[in-house]
Amino acid sequence: MFRQVVMCRWADGASSEVKQSFRDAFEQLRSIPELLDLTWGEDAGHFEGNFDFVAVMDFDDFASARRYVEHPLHQSYVRDHASQAVGERVVVQHDWFPSK
């Protein structure tokens, strides 16, 4: 499996409408077949300085992850939603081997 973890901070001044549109568009990404598993959530607010949002996404391999990026749903998600809602963004990608 190839895992991509993305952590974001909201853009400065992102409105609650912009954030909600982002969440809705993000959920739509589940329908992209290459995305085998997705868990995401917003920071619980226990500690100051945490980022706002994290997504853990699993694909078969790096090639699948690249096809996901090219999918029209992902392209419009980036263009119409992430571009407005997301400020800082950090990523790690790695292969992993589920134990079961």
Next chain:
Amino acid sequence: MFRQVVMCRWADGASSEVKQSFRDAFEQLRSIPELLDLTWGEDAGHFEGNFDFVAVMDFDDFASARRYVEHPLHQSYVRDHASQAVGERVVVQHDWFPSK
């Protein structure tokens, strides 16, 4: 479930020995009972600017995650290994509900 995702960059100048000690100490954390699931990996290097390391850790709840932090193995991991190996560190914590 309560998830904690931690993303790190290696400290500037961290030697390969320091990094390996960090990896070994990190693997030891699996034996802390509150840590129900752990998947971690190092960035595959496909894209410049990615962080170096990510860990996805699952606990029953926030209280369990706090007990994990207090565990002697975690305390020595922070004091003796993370303090030398880790530069930048970003975190998101959120509740989630496994679908199966």
